[in-house]
Amino acid sequence: MNGSSSEARLITPTMLGTWLILASVPLWINAIGLYPYIGVEILIWSIYALAFNLLLGTSGLPSFGHGAFFGVGAYAFGLTQFNVAANIWVCLAGATLAGALAGLLVGLFIAHRRGIYFALMTIAFGQIFWTISVKSHSVTGGEDGLLNILRLPVTFGIASFDISDNEALYAFVLVVFAVVVVLLWRLVNSPYGRILSAIRQSETRTAHLGYNVWLYKLSVIIISAGLSGFAGGLFAMAQRSAFPDVMNLAQSGLVVMMTLVGGGLVSFWGPVVGVIVFLIARDVIGAMTNAWMLYFGTMFVLLVLFRPEGLAGAAKQLAERWRARRAAPNALSSATRSG
Amino acid sequence: MALIEAEGVHVRFGDRVVLEEINLAVDEGELHGIMGPNGAGKTTFFNTLTGSVKPSRGRIRLDGADIAGIGPYAIARRGVARSFQIMTLFNDFTAQDNVMMALPALRARGFDMRRAVANDSALAEEANAVLASVGLGDKAGISAKLLSYGERRALEIAVALAQRPRVLCLDEPTSGLGTDGTLRIAELIRSLKKKLTIIAVEHDMRFLFSLADRISVIHWGQVVARGTPRELQENPWVKRSNLGSFG
Numbered sequence: 001m002n003g004s005s006s007e008a009r010l011i012t013p014t015m016l017g018t019w020l021i022l023a024s025v026p027l028w029i030n031a032i033g034l035y036p037y038i039g040v041e042i043l044i045w046s047i048y049a050l051a052f053n054l055l056l057g058t059s060g061l062p063s064f065g066h067g068a069f070f071g072v073g074a075y076a077f078g079l080t081q082f083n084v085a086a087n088i089w090v091c092l093a094g095a096t097l098a099g100a101l102a103g104l105l106v107g108l109f110i111a112h113r114r115g116i117y118f119a120l121m122t123i124a125f126g127q128i129f130w131t132i133s134v135k136s137h138s139v140t141g142g143e144d145g146l147l148n149i150l151r152l153p154v155t156f157g158i159a160s161f162d163i164s165d166n167e168a169l170y171a172f173v174l175v176v177f178a179v180v181v182v183l184l185w186r187l188v189n190s191p192y193g194r195i196l197s198a199i200r201q202s203e204t205r206t207a208h209l210g211y212n213v214w215l216y217k218l219s220v221i222i223i224s225a226g227l228s229g230f231a232g233g234l235f236a237m238a239q240r241s242a243f244p245d246v247m248n249l250a251q252s253g254l255v256v257m258m259t260l261v262g263g264g265l266v267s268f269w270g271p272v273v274g275v276i277v278f279l280i281a282r283d284v285i286g287a288m289t290n291a292w293m294l295y296f297g298t299m300f301v302l303l304v305l306f307r308p309e310g311l312a313g314a315a316k317q318l319a320e321r322w323r324a325r326r327a328a329p330n331a332l333s334s335a336t337r338s339g
Numbered sequence: 340m341a342l343i344e345a346e347g348v349h350v351r352f353g354d355r356v357v358l359e360e361i362n363l364a365v366d367e368g369e370l371h372g373i374m375g376p377n378g379a380g381k382t383t384f385f386n387t388l389t390g391s392v393k394p395s396r397g398r399i400r401l402d403g404a405d406i407a408g409i410g411p412y413a414i415a416r417r418g419v420a421r422s423f424q425i426m427t428l429f430n431d432f433t434a435q436d437n438v439m440m441a442l443p444a445l446r447a448r449g450f451d452m453r454r455a456v457a458n459d460s461a462l463a464e465e466a467n468a469v470l471a472s473v474g475l476g477d478k479a480g481i482s483a484k485l486l487s488y489g490e491r492r493a494l495e496i497a498v499a500l501a502q503r504p505r506v507l508c509l510d511e512p513t514s515g516l517g518t519d520g521t522l523r524i525a526e527l528i529r530s531l532k533k534k535l536t537i538i539a540v541e542h543d544m545r546f547l548f549s550l551a552d553r554i555s556v557i558h559w560g561q562v563v564a565r566g567t568p569r570e571l572q573e574n575p576w577v578k579r580s581n582l583g584s585f586g
Contacts, residue, residue, distance in 0.1 A: 190456065
């Protein structure tokens with residue numbers, strides 16, 4: 001019953017623990033040879049990977065061109081800032097809305113597909129968005145990207161916080177991350193989330209139970225794309241620019257890899273674990289050798305071969321084995337008693 | 340008037356005709372059996388009736404309204420539930436969650452993203468009651484993939500029952516079961532008789548002859564014989580094909 005009681009909670013002990021550890025990062029990150037900006041990157045990519053996993057892990061929809069939504073959000077953040085209003089909330093809303101609209105557009109073409117056809121269509125759409133971003137110089141700046149995006153102050157009525165330095169930005173993104181985690185945790189454990197999970201397990205049965213599978217798939221594509229756009233907006237703000245490269249196929253592949261390495265298929269936290277491992281490996285192994293992807297790629301292959309459920313899945317298994325071993329002596333003694 | 344009426348249902352896949360012309364009527368409260376040899380079109384008819392196959396011609400009426408080709412989810416919403424010959428359960432879910440997915444109360448709030456399902460004890464209780472009715476009362480918390488074959492067969496029916504259907508369509512409910520398991524399922528279906536309209540495709544003739552009010556025999560994509568089990572035993576086609584020898 002432990003599992004279901006945490007499902008019912010708005011805020012779980014795991015969340016609190018994760019937030020506490022993340023909140024302490026600025027205190028020791030320099031001491032271990034890393035730097036605060038990697039924390040910002042980890043949080044933003046975590047939001048993105050959680051949004052992506054709403055499709056892959058929760059609904060079983062393999063979206064391999066997800067970078068498109070992240071990129072659209074990044075450009076939308078900059079364009080909103082230049083053309084509409086230089087207010088952080090307006091810009092983030094613009095990024096989310098642009099991502100969601102892109103999701104709606106793509107979803108209309110792919111929501112009735114499944115499996116490999118779904119995957120191929122997402123790749124095709126990803127490439128289309130990437131090509132548009134490279135070619136439309138007047139809007140996106142083409143290969144040069146969209147520069148001079150500002151880290152806008154966080155405003156609440158008359159109060160205003162400056163987030164132009166990395167520590168302050170980290171604090172802001174951490175709060176945003178916490179809110180996203182709470183909302184997503186609720187979503188995946190709500191009736192809506194259960195239905196998405198049912199669709200993953202058997203689309204046929206779900207339809208025969210009276211659920212309009214197409215509409216559920218379309219809606220979750222829109223939600224996931226909107227949240228990815230939101231993450232893209234944060235990213236544009238963090239790196240003060242937006243480039244087409246986040247939309248290309250390789251970058252879209254990264255979020256898939258992070259999610260799978262972390263264990264997104266079996267765990268809510270899988271994508272976050274994957275992002276942390278990936279970005280730290282990039283910096284640590286990357287500092288030693290240029291061929292760091294070779295080592296990370298090898299690790300990915302080994303993991304897929306031996307632990308397809310990812311790091312979070314492996315941890316879960318270890319925990320279960322440990323619990324079973326602890327329970328075993330009792331079970332044995334009660335068996336002797338009853339025997 | 341018949342609750343379900345199939346009229347001239349014709350299905351072709353490409354240039355292959357699978358159902359030539361099916362005419363069939365099922366009264367409210369009846370248990371209607373469908374039998375026939377392999378490849379006769381029984382399952383295709385079943386899929387047409389429940390919406391996953393769109394007929395090329397013909398009508399299927401539920402309570403007078405044409406439901407042919409409106410799709411599985413719309414048909415399910417009108418009160419037609421089905422079980423699957425090849426078991427189609429949510430394997431990562433517990434037995435309770437499998438049944439819960441089918442409850443109209445959950446379906447009614449399908450786009451609710453704010454409340455946790457685990458907080459809703461009414462749903463759990465309703466699901467447990469359905470499980471108890473098929474003899475799985477003590478298996479609620481067990482993952483569907485860990486249940487025995489016979490238990491999974493019972494869960495197949497429980498999920499369909501949880502939809503609170505008017506019409507229950509069972510596609511070979513005893514497929515793969517031994518004598519004991521078959522008897523248990525027969526007992527379960529007998530307890531549902533009169534409460535529901537049931538259409539059952541079945542290979543096990545003893546099973547069908549002992550339970551059904553009327554039986555339709557499908558062969559070459561059409562209904563070649565129909566009647567009560569007793570009438571069918573006298574039917575020359577059934578006699579010739581040796582299908583009714585268990586009477």
